[in-house]
Amino acid sequence: EKLKQLKNSNEGFVSLEFFPPKTESGLTNLLQRIERLSVLKPLFVSITWGAGGSTAEKSLELAAYCQKELNLTVCLHLTCTNTNKEIIDNALAKAKESGIRNILALRGDPPRAEVLDDSIGSLNKDFQYAADLVRYIRHEHDDYFSIGVAAYPDGHVDGSDNSFQDFEKDIPYLEEKVKAGADFIISQLFFDVDQYLKFESKILSTESLANIPMIPGLIPINNYQLFKRVTKLSHATIPKSVLNRFPVSVQSDDRKVKEIGVEVLDEIISDLYKRSNSPIKGFHFYSLNLESSIAKLVKKSPILQEYTHIAADDTNAIVASEKD
Ligand code: FAD
Numbered sequence: 001e002k003l004k005q006l007k008n009s010n011e012g013f014v015s016l017e018f019f020p021p022k023t024e025s026g027l028t029n030l031l032q033r034i035e036r037l038s039v040l041k042p043l044f045v046s047i048t049w050g051a052g053g054s055t056a057e058k059s060l061e062l063a064a065y066c067q068k069e070l071n072l073t074v075c076l077h078l079t080c081t082n083t084n085k086e087i088i089d090n091a092l093a094k095a096k097e098s099g100i101r102n103i104l105a106l107r108g109d110p111p112r113a114e115v116l117d118d119s120i121g122s123l124n125k126d127f128q129y130a131a132d133l134v135r136y137i138r139h140e141h142d143d144y145f146s147i148g149v150a151a152y153p154d155g156h157v158d159g160s161d162n163s164f165q166d167f168e169k170d171i172p173y174l175e176e177k178v179k180a181g182a183d184f185i186i187s188q189l190f191f192d193v194d195q196y197l198k199f200e201s202k203i204l205s206t207e208s209l210a211n212i213p214m215i216p217g218l219i220p221i222n223n224y225q226l227f228k229r230v231t232k233l234s235h236a237t238i239p240k241s242v243l244n245r246f247p248v249s250v251q252s253d254d255r256k257v258k259e260i261g262v263e264v265l266d267e268i269i270s271d272l273y274k275r276s277n278s279p280i281k282g283f284h285f286y287s288l289n290l291e292s293s294i295a296k297l298v299k300k301s302p303i304l305q306e307y308t309h310i311a312a313d314d315t316n317a318i319v320a321s322e323k324d
Contacts, residue, residue: 001073002101003044003146006184006213006281012307013043013282014298015075015215018066018289020047020058027062033291035070036318040298040308043282044102046075046186049091051108052082056091064098074100075148079108080127080136088126088133092141104148104186105133105177131176138181149174149182151214153190153199157235165235167199175208185214186284189230191264192237193271204277216272219286220293221261224251262296273303282307292322 016037021027034045047063049055059076067074076095078088095103107130127133134147151174155165174185185203190196196216203209221227224246231238242264250256272280283304285294295318298304305312 003073003075003148003184006043006146006215010279010281012280012303014040014304014307015044015046015282015284016040016042016294017046017048017217017284017286018062020055020062021289022058027058030062030289031065031070033289034066034072036321037287037291037294038070038072039310039314039318040294041310042072044073044075046077046104046284049077049079049106049108051079051110053079053087053091056087060091060094060098063095063100067098067100073102074098075102075104076100077104077106078133079106080130080133081108081110083108083127085126085136088136089140092137092145096141096144101144102146102148103137104150105137105182106130106150107133129173129176131173131180134177134180134182146183147181148184148186149177150188151185151199151203152188152235153196154188154192154234154236156188167202171202171206171209174203175206178208178212182212185209185212187214187217188234188236189217189219189286190236191231191242191268192239193268193275194239195237196272197275197277201277213281215282215284216280217284217286218265218268219288220258220265220290220297222258222288222290222293223254224257226288227257227261258293258296262293262300265293265297266301269297269301269303291318295319 021030045066047059049059063074063076066072078091130149134149137145137147152167152170155167156170157165203214219230245260245264269283287294295315298308299312299315
């Protein structure tokens, strides 16, 4: 199914991101998790794509399984850096064969060496930015796919411009992605609600972006070191009020960290729900292929219960299967 209802629907939803596991047993395990998580009736599940097509086969396999066997609506990520039209054509053809109608069009991150020797252009003949990929998909496939793009409430930081982080600089490029044919936006993960709301206001006051739905991206906190690493990599600021919730005494206690993490996310969700300038249509979760924190969060959050149309106790089976 195509994600066109994102624009019109007033019903809330959740969506879930998964990445393709490296091993067969990892895949079997993940498919069971996705099946359990499907009680949340995600509007879509998104499947990541390794930069340069490094996970192409596994991403396509997982995406096809979710779409065809689990009957979920899939949004397949595609990155265009270090790739060529052939790889993209092949991925889009396979997506079509599997009944997938939604693509998240991304640039991807260039490998480190390229950033250092500044030779990005040389390996990247067909596409340079995500907008090029959006344009290409529209040109080749017209309206067949619904296309999503990424945006960054904390600003986008490239390897080469670490010092400059301001969402204002990305706005013209985000507009370019929308002009090229993007239908919706998924935000990078963030923990600073004030910052998200500032970004949202900017989008709402930018004529070409105001009508494009943006889904806030949230990541559960399962482990303190991972939380720090992920926020550092994505350049997401952690407000002091969040950081203070994890004193040294709990940092190595994963059970406690998860428990506090669920509280923190529950508060972020209520805060967004109350303060957003346009009704939040849905929440996108970077699941990291884990299920228990998401299930516990739904069990705790009346907003997510409303969005998923399930009762708190309906999450018990997922919580009980906890292996995370
Ligand atoms: P773009 O929109 O192309 O922007 C990249 C940078 O270039 C920005 O700093 C922008 O300001 C700048 N820029 C854009 N156009 C121009 C221009 N014309 N001139 C000058 N500068 C310009 N990565 C993966 O490898 N696989 C995934 O599956 C994946 N999934 C993601 C999902 C989400 C929701 C998000 C938010 C990110 C994901 N990423 C993924 C990471 C993403 O690939 C990186 O953040 C990447 O560095 C930027 O991708 P983009 O599509 O936002 O790029």
